[in-house]
Amino acid sequence: MSHSPDTADSPLGKSTTYVDQYDASLLYPIARAPQRAAMGIHGQPMFFGADLWTAYELSWLNLRGKPQVAIAQIMVPAESTHIIESKSFKLYLGSFSGTRIADAEEVRQRISQDVSSAMWSGGEKRATAGVKLVLADDFDNAPLHELDGLSLDRLDIECEHFHPAPELLSSAVEEKPVEETLTSRLLKSNCPVTGQPDWGSVQIRYAGPQIDQEGLLKYIVSFRGHDDFHEHCVERMFTDIWARCHPTKLSVYARYTRRGGLDINPWRTSHPGPMPASIRTARQ
Structure with missing residues (x-):
């Protein structure tokens, strides 16, 4: 369970009056x-x-x-x-x-x-x-395109963790470094106030010791019961992968499905580079 955000005075999870004059x-x-x-x-x-x-x-x-x-x-x-x-x-x-x-x-x-x-x-x-x-x-x-990269979802894994489990992450630190892009459509977390599900796809670009793909997919799935905002989920992913897998470069980008006519797509990177193009996926 994440630290509760300061939403006591926010409209989230409350009955709301909708206004139609700019405010x-x-x-x-x-x-x-x-x-x-x-x-x-x-x-x-x-x-x-x-x-x-x-x-x-x-x-x-x-x-x-x-x-x-x-x-x-x-x-x-x-x-x-x-x-x-x-x-x-x-x-x-x-x-x-x-x-x-x-x-x-x-x-x-x-x-x-x-x-x-x-x-x-x-x-x-x-x-x-x-x-x-x-x-x-x-x-x-307006274009529609899935996230580029090798899909982790092809792996036949057994999932037992449904809260963030960074111990699932590992990399081959003794082997030759690689540079690759990995994706998954199996990201899910929950709103920390209302408990509503947040569905998303995630793209992980990195250079460095090769990350164990099965462990990474299990780690992504482990967010399924986690309560937090999209931005914080992506920052937690970045922080855990950086600490556990020791890449020299890392970018984590998630595209969440829309709710209330809005989608939020956080991107975190360790190094300068172009910002991801704002192109929606099929589920968005």
Whole structure:
């Protein structure tokens, strides 16, 4: 069981009134530090990266009152002090629905400014949330693609652990290093407040001693009964693999299925490189 996040005042798991007039105060930030401390991470983490959100239920009114629709892709850097609680994000985006706004660029700017303020929660802003809007005319061009890599799901394994079990992880430290990309569609965790299931796919890119694939798949499955937010699950995976398998490079990227019109796709990496393309999988 994970350390309980500070959600006492959040809308998560509560009956909620949905508003249709723009309200930036609906965004509810949750500090990253307590969950990182529970994993033994104090101060600057050994990773960086981003939380890549996709919002499929974004709509507003133009100045003549005609509804407009778009898909928003939002990038929250992992260096920010806070994550955004997902139900509050849904309520915030919903507040655009009855609001007259001049154009899509103004919507994009408002989302960027508001999320940037929330993810630093009153502290010094050291980075800005990236926001891209995909307009309706471009929906037909939106790609769908499974995560690249060798699927671990081909392995016929026996699973006995359904809470994170890092002891399942090992690597061939005495053998020649490798560089490979491994994937699984068997990731599942649970919301730490409501207990609702969170389904996802995960991609692990690394260089270094070859990771035992059966142990890695069993480890991924061991999150099945774990209660935590998506961002913290990926950080726990990164931390455990880094400590147990001793790679020289490591990236962990998960794409979770959407809930409430939102998907959250955390990416954590040990080294500089291009951010993963925001391309949804079939289940998203």
